[in-house]
Every structure is written in structure tokens, then in C-alpha cells.
Amino acid sequence: MPKERRKTALGRPTVQSVDRTLDVLEALATRRTATGISELSHIVGLHVSTVHRLLATLVDRGYVRQDPETARYHLGARIFSLSSAAEVHLDLRLLGRPYLERLMRVTGETSNLVTLAEEEIVYLDQVESNHLVKMFTQPGTRAPLYCTGSGKVCLAYLPDERRFALLSQRMRPRTSHTLIEHDQLEREMAEIRRMGYGFDNEEMEEGVRCVAAPLFDRRGNVVGALSVSGPTTRVTPDKAQACVTPLLTVAHELSAQLGYGQQLVPEASPSPRARVGAAAR
Structure with a gap:
């Protein structure tokens, strides 16, 4: 039986890919150190391959950074520009x-x-x-x-x-x-x-x-x-x-x-x- 899609407070269906992307970002925001993909997959409850695809896009856009030595992930500089813009508003x-x-x-x-x-x-x-x-x-x-x-x-x-x-x-x-x-x-x-x-x-x-x-x-x-x-x-x-x-x-x-x-x-x-x-x- 397919999993029921989450709905907003107004009863409208959410966009699954956006939900998952935000889950990944929020999980990284709670971590004090860089996080490996397997650990991140466990935190958000998604398959490793799904998390990998989401991270690839977030890294490409600058919202997440991958450490070249450890291959672990943490928030990128672009997320902080969003935060600063939100503060202004x-x-x-x-x-x-x-x-x-x-x-x-x-x-x-x-x-x-x-x-x-x-x-x-x-x-x-x-x-x-x-x-x-x-x-x-x-x-x-x-x-x-x-x-x-x-x-x-x-x-x-x-x-x-x-x-x-x-x-x-x-x-x-x-x-x-x-x-x-x-x-x-x-x-x-x-x-x-x-x-x-x-x-x-x-x-x-x-x-x-x-x-x-x-x-x-x-x-x-x-x-x-x-x-x-x-x-x-x-x-x-x-x-x-x-x-x-x-x-x-x-x-x-x-x-x-x-x-x-x-x-x-x-x-x-x-x-x-x-x-x-x-x-x-």
C-alpha cells in the first residue's frame, strides 16, 4: 500500500522532493560536525541513494558542502545568505x-x-x-x-x-x-x-x-x-x-x-x- 502523502495545515498535498530536501537541510543544521551520508540517511529515514541525489543538487547549488578529504557533509555558505536575508525581512x-x-x-x-x-x-x-x-x-x-x-x-x-x-x-x-x-x-x-x-x-x-x-x-x-x-x-x-x-x-x-x-x-x-x-x- 503506497505511503500517504503529507498535507499542509490547509489540507493541500506537499511536494515530496521539497519535503525531503528540507529534511536533509534541517538534519544537517542540527549537527555540530560534518555528517556522513549513511548517518544522514538514517536520521531522515530515506534510502542512501535518495539522500545522495538530494545532496548532489544541494552541493551544486552551494547550500551544502562536501569535505573533499572525509566525503562528509555540512551546510554550505549559501544557506547563510538565505538566513541573513530572512533576518532583514x-x-x-x-x-x-x-x-x-x-x-x-x-x-x-x-x-x-x-x-x-x-x-x-x-x-x-x-x-x-x-x-x-x-x-x-x-x-x-x-x-x-x-x-x-x-x-x-x-x-x-x-x-x-x-x-x-x-x-x-x-x-x-x-x-x-x-x-x-x-x-x-x-x-x-x-x-x-x-x-x-x-x-x-x-x-x-x-x-x-x-x-x-x-x-x-x-x-x-x-x-x-x-x-x-x-x-x-x-x-x-x-x-x-x-x-x-x-x-x-x-x-x-x-x-x-x-x-x-x-x-x-x-x-x-x-x-x-x-x-x-x-x-x-
């Missing part, structure tokens, strides 16, 4: 929307998505809380790095040379809580890297508290941040701390969508009030 705002919605539902507070743009952050999207008193920032709004929660977590994960250059620029206080001294900010950057997240404790706007976590791409570069914000009357130090775990979970999942593979896990740290207070100093 990834729309962070489109990807981030469901994560923002979930973050707002879990925390009950406004969630924000920003991207890093030179010396500032740019708000890409926001899901407002259901409270009557809530935060609102128009998408496209720009804000400084040094005095916003999202900006500070982006700043903390920049290469040292770039971070030093940005922190050497003149910074004006936005509120009485704004940190503008280079040494103070560097200490906070180190604390953010240790914990994996950071706070804005009325540093950009009086009466507003925010907790933020960075977003990374597949190269491990910081590309933006997710944050939760609200009025200090409701987002107390304890409430801000309670938002950390769901925030880190969602930020990790969105970073994974961008190709990042290292989990964002905070280290053991002081009590909630001490930690939020430290962020304000």
Missing part, C-alpha cells in the same frame, strides 16, 4: 505583537516594544492596560537611552566601546531621579547585566515606574527591549518585581524568534524593594 513589530498582548494580560500593566536606533530607542508598539490610569506612548516616539528602562537595558548590552562613547556625552536630567553621572550609570549597567533586566524608577517621567528586558538577535546583538510600565501608585516596587519573571519569559521567547539561543536568567539578588531602590540611585 523579519518585522520586529509584527513578531512582537502577540508577545506584548500576552505580557499585558499576565502583568495587568501596559507593555511596550522598542528598538535600538543609534543614540535613542524608538517605540514600535504598545498594548495598553485595562486600567483607567495607564501609560501611553505613541509608536514612533523616540526616547533617550540613559533614563528609560528599555534604553538602559539596551545600553547595558552594547559593546564596551560604544557604551562608553554614549555615556561620555552630555546627559540632562529629566526628573530629580535621573542618573547622569558616568560612574553611577556604569554601576547600573553592570547590575543590569548581572540580573538580566533593569528599572526606570521615575527617571524619565515623575510618577512612572518601568521594568525592562533586552531583546537579542541570532548574533547575540541587542536589538531592542520589552518593558512593562505604569503609575508608581500602582506599580509599586513589589509589583515591579512581580513583573520580572513573566517579562523575562516573554523576552526570551521573542529573542528566540529572532534567532537568539541563550536564555535570559537573573542571578540571585537582593529583596524586591532593595533592588528597585538600587536602580534609582
Whole structure:
């Protein structure tokens, strides 16, 4: 009895040769070292002769490379050009929307998505809380790095040379809580890297508290941040701390969508009030 052809989610039949080719590529992508044809045949569940034909085409097109000495196979350079092209077309705002919605539902507070743009952050999207008193920032709004929660977590994960250059620029206080001294900010950057997240404790706007976590791409570069914000009357130090775990979970999942593979896990740290207070100093 012939094997039933696989169908797509819409019920349409797939193209068997394409399915098999993708199986081979995905199998090679999971291997840390070059793989022999017999082993690859076993992994994908296809006859050696079939795998050999598929590999011959993939090698010819540059998507797979065969080691001339061992005759084993690994991914070729052309597959990485596809990966880079896909990264360019990834729309962070489109990807981030469901994560923002979930973050707002879990925390009950406004969630924000920003991207890093030179010396500032740019708000890409926001899901407002259901409270009557809530935060609102128009998408496209720009804000400084040094005095916003999202900006500070982006700043903390920049290469040292770039971070030093940005922190050497003149910074004006936005509120009485704004940190503008280079040494103070560097200490906070180190604390953010240790914990994996950071706070804005009325540093950009009086009466507003925010907790933020960075977003990374597949190269491990910081590309933006997710944050939760609200009025200090409701987002107390304890409430801000309670938002950390769901925030880190969602930020990790969105970073994974961008190709990042290292989990964002905070280290053991002081009590909630001490930690939020430290962020304000």
C-alpha cells in the first residue's frame, strides 16, 4: 500500500522532493560536525541513494558542502545568505505583537516594544492596560537611552566601546531621579547585566515606574527591549518585581524568534524593594 502523502495545515498535498530536501537541510543544521551520508540517511529515514541525489543538487547549488578529504557533509555558505536575508525581512513589530498582548494580560500593566536606533530607542508598539490610569506612548516616539528602562537595558548590552562613547556625552536630567553621572550609570549597567533586566524608577517621567528586558538577535546583538510600565501608585516596587519573571519569559521567547539561543536568567539578588531602590540611585 503506497505511503500517504503529507498535507499542509490547509489540507493541500506537499511536494515530496521539497519535503525531503528540507529534511536533509534541517538534519544537517542540527549537527555540530560534518555528517556522513549513511548517518544522514538514517536520521531522515530515506534510502542512501535518495539522500545522495538530494545532496548532489544541494552541493551544486552551494547550500551544502562536501569535505573533499572525509566525503562528509555540512551546510554550505549559501544557506547563510538565505538566513541573513530572512533576518532583514523579519518585522520586529509584527513578531512582537502577540508577545506584548500576552505580557499585558499576565502583568495587568501596559507593555511596550522598542528598538535600538543609534543614540535613542524608538517605540514600535504598545498594548495598553485595562486600567483607567495607564501609560501611553505613541509608536514612533523616540526616547533617550540613559533614563528609560528599555534604553538602559539596551545600553547595558552594547559593546564596551560604544557604551562608553554614549555615556561620555552630555546627559540632562529629566526628573530629580535621573542618573547622569558616568560612574553611577556604569554601576547600573553592570547590575543590569548581572540580573538580566533593569528599572526606570521615575527617571524619565515623575510618577512612572518601568521594568525592562533586552531583546537579542541570532548574533547575540541587542536589538531592542520589552518593558512593562505604569503609575508608581500602582506599580509599586513589589509589583515591579512581580513583573520580572513573566517579562523575562516573554523576552526570551521573542529573542528566540529572532534567532537568539541563550536564555535570559537573573542571578540571585537582593529583596524586591532593595533592588528597585538600587536602580534609582
